[in-house]
Amino acid sequence: MPYAACAASRDIPLIASDKTPLAHDAVHFMRPFVEGVIARTTNDEHKAQFAFAAARAEQGKTVQAQPDYGPAWCELGVIDAALGRKGEALREGRRAVELLPVERDSVNGLHMIEYLAMTAAWVGEKDLACEQLAKAIRYPNAVSYGELKLMPFWDPLRGEPRFEKLVEEAKKPVALK
Template identity: 45%
Template structure:
């Protein structure tokens, strides 16, 4: 019930339900991940970290629990050291493809594009969880992101075109899937198809309004903000981000401060003020 309650934007009730579930079974990953994720979505990162600390005290000192705790530290503070250490200790960990994108991100932050390409190519997977637990990005999406970040427009276009084909195939199966439509819009923005990207992103928002589902609705709105960012619509991107940081969601300090997707906004005092507003107090 907490899962549905959360999507309906009833956060105290969701937190109560998940806390009760964890109390009944402290080693149930469904319960403790949903509780910690509820704190993460509200940007209450210390409480997410404490949740995983209690899980480890109960005997669940597994690499994935350590990864999720270190992720909460990173997202709230932009301190990547604990998360890098966890990844280094478990080089083969890739639960649901959730660790490869983080390794790629750290390589991009370090400006080590060869390492980003190596990490991605080394994974046998063809799709990966990135922001949340429910959507899988095609491998070609990350290939495009790496190429775009290093300034290789030819390879970026080839990779994003491949990603586009995969996302279009998904939409044949599920034509009204808002998240897929939102990511397709980001791909089209990367391909320079501005008007098409804006239409697709706005359609995704219509399919998944925050009034119906705050969880997916905000993720779709973040997709629209990224389309604005990649389409040279800086004012609209910043205006939307100013609203998004006041809503529960996965936009956080580390993501805005370090992720290359937001590079076009860097240096704008309004964007830097948004980043600073998320810094740990």
């Protein structure tokens, strides 16, 4: 997962000049999304909602321009999850996985699964989140133990026994076939 989202509000000037300061291979979150994450992390919900709404407006244009591009749908799903738009977020996340399956792109397809898990976690769908993470951690380039253990993206799953079990499984080396 991207580490830039852990930035504090004092770090906003560092990301201000970059249109997509939060990138994970083909997944590129725009500046308003990062500002929303920072605002939410610092408990400024009003600013977070404003930033996420701006991010959604920008990302909606991207999806409209590239309706068959999985990462665009993936990003929109995460943004809608941040806005509390559960149904839309889950549909968009699933669409991303459908458009870019891991069998077609082992790097970015895996990110679609990981971000669907995050989307599900953010909207309270813990079963779906854990199901997707269980798929993801089987791959060598998947979300790591440290990311699952420390990144605030996964906070909604903390204390969930299935998630804690997946965190422990992520410690183990991936068996290559």
